[in-house]
Amino acid sequence: MKRQPEDFLDPDPAVDARAVEAAEARRERLLSEVAALPHLPGVYRYFDVHDQVLYVGKAKDLRKRVSSYFQKNHGGTRIGLMVARIHRLETTVVRTEDEALLLENNLIKALNPRFNILFRDDKSYPYLKLEMHAFPRIVYHRGAVEKKHRYFGPYPGATAVRETIELIQRVFKLRTCDEAVFRNRSRPCLLFQIRRCTGPCVGQISAEDYARDVRDTKRFLRGEQQQVVEELQAQMLAHAEALAFEKAAELRNRIAALSRMFQHQAVDLAGGPLAERDADILAVKVAGGRACVNLAMVRGGRHLGDRAFFPTQVDEATRLAAEVETDAAPLEADAYFAEAERRVLEAFIGQHYLEGFIPPLLLTSHAVDKALIQSLATRSGAKVVAQHQPREQRRVWLNMAIQGCELALARLLSEEGSQRERTRALVDVLDLPITELEHLRIECFDISHTAGEATQASCVVFHTHKMQSAEYRRYNIEGITGGDDFAAMRQVLTRRYSKLAEQRAQDGPDTGVPSSTRQARLPDVVLIDGGQGQIAVAREVFETLGLPVSVLVGVEKGEGRKVGLEELVFADGRDKLTLPPDAAALMLVAQIRDEAHRFAITGMRAKRASVRTGGSRLEDIPGIGPKKRARLLQRFGGVRGVAAASVAELASVEGISPELAETLYRALR
Structure with missing residues (x-):
C-alpha cells in the first residue's frame, strides 16, 4: 500500500475563528x-x-x-x-x-513577482565589432561597448555573428587578428594564403584600398547590399577593360559570394533595398499552460536566425489578466488564448527592450499596445513602428517566425510531458508520499578525482520536472587520503546537511511547509552514485545528524557495469530494486546520476588544470577574474608567459588597466 503523508492534527475552532477575524x-x-x-x-x-x-x-x-x-x-x-x-x-x-x-x-x-509573466534574463546578445584602427579589424563582441569602435547587431546568437564574419572574410577580406599579432607579423599568415585576408600586417594592400574595403563592409552591414554589388561590378568592368583580369576575377568572386547570400536570404534586390533594414520579428503561442515567444532578427536586410523564449508563471499571469481586466462576459476559448498571447507578447517586449537595443521596426503576430511602443520609442530616442499584418517579404518572415514558435512550443510540451511521466514513474517506484509531482526534489552526489588528485564532490538538483542548474554546488574535498571516496562522501554530506539538521532540531519536522520554502527542506530523495559502501557511509552521516535515512538511495552499477543494468540500493533496509532497462523511472535516475557525474568531472578537471598550470596564482590577485585570466593566458600562452611580460605588455590586454598591470607585474615577481 502506498505510504501516506503524516496526518495533521484536528483543527482548533478557536484558532480558525481568530484566523477569519x-x-x-x-x-x-x-x-x-x-x-x-x-x-x-x-x-x-x-x-x-x-x-x-x-x-x-x-x-x-x-x-x-x-x-x-x-x-x-x-x-x-x-x-x-x-x-x-x-x-x-x-x-x-x-x-x-x-x-x-x-x-x-x-x-x-x-x-521577479510570483504572479507576473517573467522572462529569464539571458546573457547579453553578441555584436559584430569593427575596431577602429589604421587597418580596422572585424571581431565577435559581447559585453560593454566603447564609443571609439563601431558595432553592428545585436545578433540572435554566436553562430550568426561568426557566419557574418566568415562572409566578410570571403568577400571583403578584412583582418581578424589580434593587435599584438598584427604588430609583430613578419610574413603573411595562413588566412592570407587562403585568400581570407589582404595581408595589411605586411603591406600586401595599401591603406587606401583597405579603407575602401572597410567602407564597403560598413555599407553591407547597414543593408546597402545593392549599392555595394553595383560598385563591385563597375570596378570589375574597369579592371577587365584595363586587362587586369586577375583583379577582375577576384571582384567577380566577391559578387558571386554576395549573390549566393542574397539567394539564401530570399531578398528581392530587384525591388530595391528594404525600407526598414533592421527589424525584429516576434511571434507568440500559448498552449498546454505554457507559452513561447520566438524572436527572429533582421539586420541590414539579412535574416540572421531566431531564438525561442519560454516565460515562467504564464498560467497564473494570463488567467489573472483575462479575469481582472475584462469587464465583459467570460472570454470564449479562442478569444481567451488570443488575449493571453497578446499579454505575453507585451510582457516580452516591455522586459526585453527595456535596456537593450530596439530596432526601428517590430513585426508582431498580434497587435500590441501602442502606448507600450511609444514609451520604448521615447526611451530610445528614435522612431519605432510595430506591424502585425505585414505584406510581401515581411509577411514571409513573420510566417517563418510563427512556424518556428509553434514547433518550439510543441517540442517543449513533448519534452515536459515525457519528463512528467518519468517523475510520476519514479514516485510510484519509490513509493513516495507525494501528491503534487512538481514538489518532488532530488539531490544527487558524486565524487570525482584523478588518482586521488583534485578531489571534488558535486551536488545537482532535480525539481519541477527538470534539472535546476542554478542550485548546483561543487565542494572541494580536503583533509582526506587521496582516492578515499568514502571519506569524500562523508565530508560532502556532512557539509551539505549539517545546517539543515540543526534547523530541524530547532523548528521540528518540516511537514506541511509551503512549497515556496521547500528549498530549505530535506530533499524527498538523496541519490548517491555508488553501492552498498557509499550508502553505508551516507546512512552513518544521516543517523549522526538525526535525519531520516529513508530518503537515501544508492545507484549501484549492475553486472559488467553496463548502462541500463543499474540497481537501486536503499539505506533503510529495503531490498535492492532492479528495474527494466527501458523503465521510465530508471531513465530519470540515470539522467540525474549522469548530470552529477558530468558536473563533478568538469569541476575536477578545472581544478586539476589550475593546480598543474599555476592558474590559481592569477585568480588570487585582486581584480583578476575568470575573463581577464582567460585573456591573459590566451595572449601570453600560460602563467609563465604572463610572469615574463612587461607592465606595458600586460596593459595592452583588453580589460587590464595600467594600475592592474602594475599590480599583476609585482605579484608574479
Whole structure:
C-alpha cells in the first residue's frame, strides 16, 4: 500500500475563528488604503505576509484599477489565490502612462513577482565589432561597448555573428587578428594564403584600398547590399577593360559570394533595398499552460536566425489578466488564448527592450499596445513602428517566425510531458508520499578525482520536472587520503546537511511547509552514485545528524557495469530494486546520476588544470577574474608567459588597466 503523508492534527475552532477575524481585519485595512488612492496613472505592488512581492501592475487610474481586485469574489481562481495572500500594497504615482509602463517593467525585472509573466534574463546578445584602427579589424563582441569602435547587431546568437564574419572574410577580406599579432607579423599568415585576408600586417594592400574595403563592409552591414554589388561590378568592368583580369576575377568572386547570400536570404534586390533594414520579428503561442515567444532578427536586410523564449508563471499571469481586466462576459476559448498571447507578447517586449537595443521596426503576430511602443520609442530616442499584418517579404518572415514558435512550443510540451511521466514513474517506484509531482526534489552526489588528485564532490538538483542548474554546488574535498571516496562522501554530506539538521532540531519536522520554502527542506530523495559502501557511509552521516535515512538511495552499477543494468540500493533496509532497462523511472535516475557525474568531472578537471598550470596564482590577485585570466593566458600562452611580460605588455590586454598591470607585474615577481 502506498505510504501516506503524516496526518495533521484536528483543527482548533478557536484558532480558525481568530484566523477569519484577522483576514477580515486585513481586508478592511486594504480597502481603506485603496479608497485613498488617487485617480492618477501609476504602478502598484502587492506583498504577502513574508514581504515577498506577489504582483506588479500598471494603471491609468490607480484607484479604479486596484479596487477591481477587491470588489468581487474570485473564488478558487488564480487571482483569488493571489488576493487571499495580499498582506499589504505599495503604489507609485507617475506623470504619464509611458512612465508607468517603463517603471512596471523595471520592477518586474528587479523583483521577479510570483504572479507576473517573467522572462529569464539571458546573457547579453553578441555584436559584430569593427575596431577602429589604421587597418580596422572585424571581431565577435559581447559585453560593454566603447564609443571609439563601431558595432553592428545585436545578433540572435554566436553562430550568426561568426557566419557574418566568415562572409566578410570571403568577400571583403578584412583582418581578424589580434593587435599584438598584427604588430609583430613578419610574413603573411595562413588566412592570407587562403585568400581570407589582404595581408595589411605586411603591406600586401595599401591603406587606401583597405579603407575602401572597410567602407564597403560598413555599407553591407547597414543593408546597402545593392549599392555595394553595383560598385563591385563597375570596378570589375574597369579592371577587365584595363586587362587586369586577375583583379577582375577576384571582384567577380566577391559578387558571386554576395549573390549566393542574397539567394539564401530570399531578398528581392530587384525591388530595391528594404525600407526598414533592421527589424525584429516576434511571434507568440500559448498552449498546454505554457507559452513561447520566438524572436527572429533582421539586420541590414539579412535574416540572421531566431531564438525561442519560454516565460515562467504564464498560467497564473494570463488567467489573472483575462479575469481582472475584462469587464465583459467570460472570454470564449479562442478569444481567451488570443488575449493571453497578446499579454505575453507585451510582457516580452516591455522586459526585453527595456535596456537593450530596439530596432526601428517590430513585426508582431498580434497587435500590441501602442502606448507600450511609444514609451520604448521615447526611451530610445528614435522612431519605432510595430506591424502585425505585414505584406510581401515581411509577411514571409513573420510566417517563418510563427512556424518556428509553434514547433518550439510543441517540442517543449513533448519534452515536459515525457519528463512528467518519468517523475510520476519514479514516485510510484519509490513509493513516495507525494501528491503534487512538481514538489518532488532530488539531490544527487558524486565524487570525482584523478588518482586521488583534485578531489571534488558535486551536488545537482532535480525539481519541477527538470534539472535546476542554478542550485548546483561543487565542494572541494580536503583533509582526506587521496582516492578515499568514502571519506569524500562523508565530508560532502556532512557539509551539505549539517545546517539543515540543526534547523530541524530547532523548528521540528518540516511537514506541511509551503512549497515556496521547500528549498530549505530535506530533499524527498538523496541519490548517491555508488553501492552498498557509499550508502553505508551516507546512512552513518544521516543517523549522526538525526535525519531520516529513508530518503537515501544508492545507484549501484549492475553486472559488467553496463548502462541500463543499474540497481537501486536503499539505506533503510529495503531490498535492492532492479528495474527494466527501458523503465521510465530508471531513465530519470540515470539522467540525474549522469548530470552529477558530468558536473563533478568538469569541476575536477578545472581544478586539476589550475593546480598543474599555476592558474590559481592569477585568480588570487585582486581584480583578476575568470575573463581577464582567460585573456591573459590566451595572449601570453600560460602563467609563465604572463610572469615574463612587461607592465606595458600586460596593459595592452583588453580589460587590464595600467594600475592592474602594475599590480599583476609585482605579484608574479
